[in-house]
Amino acid sequence: MLMIVGVIVVGYLVGSFPTSVIAVRVLKGADIRDLGSGNAGATNTVRVLGARWGIIVGLVDLAKGWLAITIARAAGMPDYVLVLSGLAAVAGHAFPLFARFKGGKGVATGAGMVLGLFPLAFLVCLGGFLGVLFLSGIVSISSITAAILLPPSVYFLGGGKAAFETGDAVGIGIWLFSLALGIFVIVLHRKNIRRLIKGEERRFEKISILHR
Numbered sequence: 001m002l003m004i005v006g007v008i009v010v011g012y013l014v015g016s017f018p019t020s021v022i023a024v025r026v027l028k029g030a031d032i033r034d035l036g037s038g039n040a041g042a043t044n045t046v047r048v049l050g051a052r053w054g055i056i057v058g059l060v061d062l063a064k065g066w067l068a069i070t071i072a073r074a075a076g077m078p079d080y081v082l083v084l085s086g087l088a089a090v091a092g093h094a095f096p097l098f099a100r101f102k103g104g105k106g107v108a109t110g111a112g113m114v115l116g117l118f119p120l121a122f123l124v125c126l127g128g129f130l131g132v133l134f135l136s137g138i139v140s141i142s143s144i145t146a147a148i149l150l151p152p153s154v155y156f157l158g159g160g161k162a163a164f165e166t167g168d169a170v171g172i173g174i175w176l177f178s179l180a181l182g183i184f185v186i187v188l189h190r191k192n193i194r195r196l197i198k199g200e201e202r203r204f205e206k207i208s209i210l211h212r
């Protein structure tokens, strides 16, 4: 039991590493949460520091989710602990211990977690994310698309269907956590959703096929 709690705490601490906050503090001497959308994530880092740094921050944030899973796996933990450790990393990214509990929206770190657990579902979500991004140029709607695709992807490609068919309670629980992650990410985008409804959401016009 102590080991399980330890692995989950490590997941939270890994997720708490405030990549974008540190990058913008070091390179611009500012708090990213006072700039752009105010979100401490890769997208806002693109706005504040440019695409190159945004991509680096996004990859590090993704690595946090993957690392949490990898540490739990290396510790010999069962699948449900891997999931809890990954969710702890996403929670750490959103509410970081090392940055006054004001972090990002969990997309990149959640993606890293999904990559570590369900690589095929990750590819489907990534495809949906990139497809919507290149059409719209709006990251939030791309992230929400990926969050919506997550539960069905894990159901069909991550063992969810088999778990329901065989009545495997742990497998069903793991699928329910993928549902919870999707909902969590969407809830963290509530300000974006309000802006989308008002037509005020920021768009990267250069990457949008429809708005160039």
Ligand code: G3P
Binding pocket: 037, 038, 039, 041, 042, 043, 044, 105, 106, 107, 108, 139, 140, 141, 143, 144, 192, 202
């Ligand atoms: O991953 C966060 C992204 O979906 C939205 O970021 O800065 O536009 O609120 P932002």
